[in-house]
Amino acid sequence: MTDIVIPPLPQGALDNFSEEVRPCIERLIAHTPERHDLSVHPQSKLAAVLVLLYEQAGELRVLLTTRSKALRTHAGQTALPGGRLDDVDKNLINTAYREAHEEVALPLESPHIHTIGVLEPFISLHRIVVTPVLAILTHPSVLNQLRASENPTLARSEALAEQGTENWPYDSELYNTSDSATYGNVIYRMHRLRTSASPVKGLTADILIKTAQIAFQQDTVYERYAPQQLQTFAEMSRFVVALNA
Template sequence: MNTVDSSLFGLPEEILQTLTDENQKAITRLLNHKPVAFDFTPYPQKRLAAVLVLLYEKAGRIQVLLTTRSKTLRSHPGQTALPGGKCDVDDENVLSTALREAYEEVGLPLDYQKIHPLCILRPFVSLYGLLVSPVVCFLSDASLVDNLVASESEVERIFEHPLEAIINPNILNEEGSSEVAQSLLAEKGSDDWPYADDLHNTTDSDWIDGSKYRMHRFRSKAYAIKGLTSDILIKTAEVAYGQEPTYDRWAPGQFKSFLNIASLMEMFDRSRERYTSVRADTEGSRSASQEHLHKN
């Protein structure tokens, strides 16, 4: 998998100047973002994936494009996601992967001149041990979003969410009265938002080798934004707005440093090996028991 040519990143000044002052600053921070270098060479291509964080300005705010996955999919059915998936052998780099997946899932045109790559964030580790690279791009023609078409086999719904609300959920109440703002979101107590909290919910759980993980959930127009998607958007918003979230980001004992990623991957592999070994032993014992029953 090749690195992305740095000359592909950028946003013409005349486009930047059309944005609000605050949004100009946010996009400029993303353009200037340089993640810590990470060596992907030890990992086979089947362990690599990419997602597209597509941003655009609408009603004075930076929005991010999101989808809800089809309920017929085997993994994460019905959940909110960023367009993306595993890297194919024909993909030149993670930018190619992210754009190809967006084309397949929501019909985002390939080689569209109004999609401007801004940066690539450091990789995230998925539940299945994939190294996921978030590719952040800016769409200078927001009207295109209204013409996107969801893939029937992969996507149930296309929607948007204010990026800043990921680090400060309460800005959703600034659009008007709290009641009016929340009426535009998923109904409280519904399957999409079954939590008592108005806008943001967290739970802490054990993860790999005794580490902890804090699950963040954000109320949206559709299913809750959570898990890997929320983690990626928190990082995107932190970079864009140059500030920490208004809530406690980390669980006690949770990995925070990018330098822990390689160690995390190693621990994930060890955990998977132990699981495979235990499963093999269990199935072997079951087979032996069944053979004994047949003999008697």
């Protein structure tokens, strides 16, 4: 697997974004995450997800999919397209795009889709090391070609899942959280965000929260981490490597 290299954006790639949204994209482009040696983790534990951002009606949106309830893992969950590194992938960027193509028929070659960066990896509850790949869609007509449900994360302006139902059984209107012990009794704060389908939660919520913090240059209005929760990838990586030893 070769190292990740982000190609420069074509000239004028941001021209279709509004004056309100363009600075958010520029902040994500300027973001330089710390580099980590992922070779300390087995290749079978490496994965990537695609955070595909686009503008609609003056708002920055993200492409999400609702997983089939027949799947063995994360059944029925709303998630970012993505999956594990495959032998055919040159790097984790290829993984993210290949998985998005397989899951939602996102074109592998499109003049309207551009990679703008990556985030620091996250480690899932199943100890999968997940690298979020950031990309922009400069022409939303591409979405019309997709075969999976698009689920933007705008809240009150969207037709949300009915409160008190299976998809949002919580008393709070838009946001819910709980703390629990995971592998090795590490404390983890589960964030849940209300959508028009099943909640965005867990790793997907963590990635979207981090993306929004960078894009909008704002911190969360709620406590992001549980007391004593490991907060950085470096801390989590050392812990998981020791746990697997």
